[in-house]
Amino acid sequence: MAREYNPKEIEKKWQDIWDKEEPFKAEIDRSKPKYYTLVEFPYPSGEGLHVGHPRPYTAMDIIARKRRMEGYNVLFAMGWDAFGLPTENYAIKNKIHPKIVTEKNVARFKAQLKSLGYSFDWSREINTTDPEYYKWTQWIFLKLFEKGLAYKAEMPINWCTQCKVGLANEEVVNGVCERCGGQVVRKVKKQWMLKITDYAEKLLNDLDKVDYTEKIKTQQRNWIGRSEGAEVDFKIKGTDECLRVFTTRPDTLFGATYMVVSPEHPIIDKYKDKIKNYEEIQKYKQEASKKSDFERTELVKEKTGVELKGLKAINPVSQKEIPIWISDYVLMSYGTGAIMAVPAHDERDWEFAKKFNLPIIEVVKGGNVNEAAFTDTESGILVNSDFLNGMEVSDAKKKMIAWLEEKGIGKKKVNYKLRDWVFSRQRYWGEPIPLVYCEKCGWVPVPESELPVTLPDVENYMPTDTGESPLSNIKDWVETTCPKCGGKATRETDTMPQWAGSSWYFLRFTDPHNNKAFASKEAIDYWMPVDWYNGGMEHTTLHLLYSRFWHKFLYDIGCVSMPEPYVKRTSHGMILGKNNEKMSKSRGNVINPDDIVNEFGADTLRTYEMFIGAFDQSAPWSQQGVKGCRRFLDRVWRLMDIVVDGDSYSNELETKMHQTIKKVSLDFEQMKFNTAIAAMMSLVNDFYAVQKINKAELKTFLILLNPVAPHITEEMWQELGFEGRLYNQKWPKWIEEKTVENTVEIAIQINGKVRSTVSISIDDDKATVKEKVMSNEVIKKNIEGKSIVKEIYIPGKIYNIVVK
RNA sequence: GCGGGUGUGGCGGAAUUGGCAGACGCGCUAGAUUCAGGUUCUAGUGGGAAACUAUGCAGGUUCAAAUCCUGUCACCCGCACCA
CATH class of the missing domain: 1.10.730.10 (Isoleucyl-tRNA Synthetase; Domain 1)
Incomplete structure (x- = not known):
């Protein structure tokens, strides 16, 4: 009898052996094909590992171990995405430096992961909060800045009243802060932005080149949200100005009976003097600004709006005078912040027109525009539209665009839902943005030789009530000299969002200790791209898009040699509590x-x-x-x-x-x-x-x-x-x-119903099988006195006799 | 509203180029081993006494449907006035 199975003893034993023998250590070896498996590196929270973590890790560990046994040189590594709000909040609450909190959490996570026996190459462990790591995060940011892809803009941002921090649109879930659940309001702040929109087209098109599950591709496409249409200029009566709109339905231009601008649209202040009801407009604007994007677009079902009295626009095709309204259903952040309203063929416009009694002109035949908007773009013939009459919608679109371009009052235009990435956080525990502001020279990058710009040690990392980063309170850190002119300058006190460090960590894994570059060309060329990346569905839009964007940028500036970072991407499902509900502390159903x-x-x-x-x-x-x-x-x-x-x-x-x-x-x-x-x-x-x-x-x-x-x-x-x-x-x-049995048991059916089974040899031909079937007692009885209409034999599977 | 997904025993789930529904595991029942057992082993286990009947529901195609088609219901996830 063998001794008893004692996992405690043997698991520790082998983990120690693996630590000593380092069989999973990955080194460049050109005699073997390489294989790079990647899992999402965790945020080392104070709670420790959750049973959800081991699911993807074990899955990819299986792939990694199998690949090694198949003769591949495998890279499989682990690290820590350790900047972030929970650590900072914990640090504030308990008055411990976030660095210490992070160290503690990492140690715990690492011990837990080690106890599960993963075949990670631990010599490649990385940590986004390590200055040796974030030096290169800052370096990539400076490259983006150099190429004009980072800019500061005054943006109405989502402001979490609880965390006192600006959030990206994506971090606002159902109108509340994704992290703390606090109320989100709009607040205008100067923010660093990354021009991800410059890469929208590439990010979309190159999805055709990669092996992601269809689900993931669809989500990426939806998020990028490409739509084709036209920009059209509407003259404002009595001025030389035009009001520019974006529309996907230029064919319906003859049906545009009014215009709507967003409450933030600059035209309002510009023509302040002309607008007769300016006060009423101001009041409406104020109310709108109190609402978050969510409230503006989600909670308010009923359309609201006010006419800009005293201003009129001219429909460029019909030359008719049409009114201009403001309404919060039009968003400043999409298109031009102004629309032409075609109530006959757009549901939102139709609703608005009905409410405020605005004219509705049918321009596409096929529906009843008094009852509802007719929005079919596939079929439908143009009417009431002069030179478009009788045309199909798709042809009419082309014709109208050509006409607009010829007259110089419009052009073909592609728009994306994707917006630029708000890259600033008014927080302590993040990568400092390596720029200084000089009165004379403006924003100046910190020279590469002075990177990293490290976080100063401080007593207090409480966020300020004004919304400035805690870093702004540290005078001797903020005050510096301009690298360009040597004059007085101040450091940027905003830090980067958590998405920054994770946007390129897979590159660092290829060469984690390099202090000359974020990774050597040799390491990148050998290991990249990632052959198989598995992660959660919750990261398939943002993290995946952001990291693809950074990688594409690095490709464009010649730092990596392939346009896409991940060959294959799969995702895992969540592990739920006993009763199919999410595991959470509050439900008390968390399994450790x-x-x-x-x-x-x-x-x-x-x-x-x-x-x-x-x-x-x-x-x-x-x-x-x-x-x-x-x-x-x-x-x-x-x-x-x-x-x-x-x-x-x-x-x-x-x-x-x-x-x-x-x-x-x-x-x-x-x-x-x-x-x-x-x-x-x-x-x-x-x-x-x-x-x-x-x-x-x-x-x-x-x-x-x-x-x-x-x-x-x-x-x-x-x-x-x-x-x-x-x-x-x-x-x-x-x-x-x-793999094939010589003898198999097949089912015999009468009229599709299994009546008996028979053992046959796999080599038996139909005649032999038939003989065996027909000599079966049960079958004999069943077909007695009936006539056989048809016999179907599926080799090795089934023999079906149809009788009458 | 739009997009994606899922509905199969008491439970988790198998099976889709249409071909013996319920693999595997849990649970349950009986028996054996054991001082004992929350151990192990053996047998059984969708429902029904049976003919039969069963893959959310209603139709259809087919010799044959969990799988294909039409309609319908429920639940989950993502997006959400994107002009």
Whole structure:
């Protein structure tokens, strides 16, 4: 009898051996093909690891371990995305420096991850808060600044009243702060912005070049939100000015019966004197400014607005005079902040026109514009539109654009929903933006030789009530000299958002200790691009887009040699609490992976997380399910009691062995870990059914299971006296012909209903099978006295007899 | 509202170039081992006494449908007045 399976003991043992022997250390080796597997590096929160973390990590660890056994040189590394609000908030509350908090959290996370036996190359560990790391984050920012892709703009930003910090649009979820749930209002601030919109087209088009799941591509496309249309200038009556609008329906220009501008539109102040109801307008503006974008666009169902009395526009095609309104359903941040309203063919305009009694002119036939807006763009013939009459919508669009361009009052235009990236945070715990402001020279970059601009040590990192960064209180840090003229200058006190460090970390992994460049050309050329990147659905818009943007920029300036950073991107589902609800502290349903490791072992946790369900779908946690996986590993362990000699697969198990190798190999590639494990469980059941397993079979089995449960398999390998280490064995191959059983049982159906089964040889031809079928007693009885209409034989599957 | 997804035993889930629905695991039932067992082993386990009947619901195509088509309901996720 073998000793008892004791995961506590053997897991620690092997983790120590891996630390010492460093088998997962990745070095450039041109004799092998490289493979770069990547998981999202975590934010080391104070709560420690969550059971959600090991799901993607184990999945990619399986891929990494399998790839190594297939002969690849694998890069798989881990690090810490450690800047961020929770750490800073904790630091403020407990009066501990965020650096100390971070160190503590990282130590905890690292110990937890180590206890799970991942094959990370720990010598490549990185930390975004390390000055040696953020030096290069700052360096990339300066390159962006140099190329004019970073600029400061006065922006109405989302202001979280609780965190006292500006948020990007994307960080506002349902009108509240994504992090703290606090109320978000609009506030105007000077912000550093990154011109991601310059890359909108490339970010969109290059999605065709990469292997992301369709779901992910769709989300990226939606977020970029490309729409084609035209810009059209409307003359403002009695002035030389034009009001420019963006429209996707230039064909409906004859139906434009009024215009609407956003409350922030500059035209209002410009023609202050002409507007007769200026006070009323001011009042409306003030109310609108109190609302967040969310409230303006979400909560207010009923359209509101005020006419700009005294101002009129001229419809450029009909020459008719039309009124101009302001309304908060028009956003300054999209298009030109002004629209032409075609109530007959736009639902929002139609609603607005009905409410304020504005004229509705039908210009596309097909609906009843008194009842509802007719918005079909596929079909429909133009009417009431002079030179467009009788044309199809699509032709009319082209014709109108040509006409506008000829007259010089409009042009074809592509717009994107994607907006520039608000890159400033008024916070302490982030990368300082490496710029100084000089009265004479303006914004001047800190010279490369002086990077990194480090965070000063301070007593107090409380945010200021004015919305300035805590850094602004530190005089001797803020006051500096201008690198250009040597005069007095002040440092930028805003810091970068958390997205910054994670926008290029995958590049740093290729060469993490380089102090001459963010990574050497050699390392980048060898390791990049990332072959397989798995992460959460919650990061498939922002992080993925931002990091693709930075990478494309680095490509354009010649720092990397491929336009896309990730060849393949997949995503995992969430792990939920018992009752299918999100795990959260407030619900009290959080499972701590440490407890599972302590009670059952890391291999059990890993196996369970992979067995829990389809990888890309969310799945509820079940303590019973964990037990089942432990039971499986116990059974695997006890295989040592029934092992016999043999250096090739036994006759009775040969087919099953080849089937399992095939199933596991292919399922791992498709991230169908649950069915791969099921196949291995089934194989183990067979070993017990025949009450023996020979060494050849056991070797193969241990290799197959090793990526999932690396400790127990490695221990058994050693215990059984097999040569070398399991982790550098070769991945087994299957022989296709040997995956097929010689004899199979097929179903016999009468009129599509299974009546009996029959055993046939795989080589039997139809006639032979028919003979066997027809001599079956049950079938004989069933077709007695009936006439056979048709017989269908699907080789090796089914024999169906249609009778009357 | 738009986009994407999911509905299968008591539970997690398998099976989709249409071909024996319920693999694998949990739970449950019975028996064996055990001083004992939250251990292990053996057998059984969708419903129904049975004919039969079962993949959210209603139709359709087919020799054959969880899988294809039409309609419909429910839930989840993302986006949300983007002109």
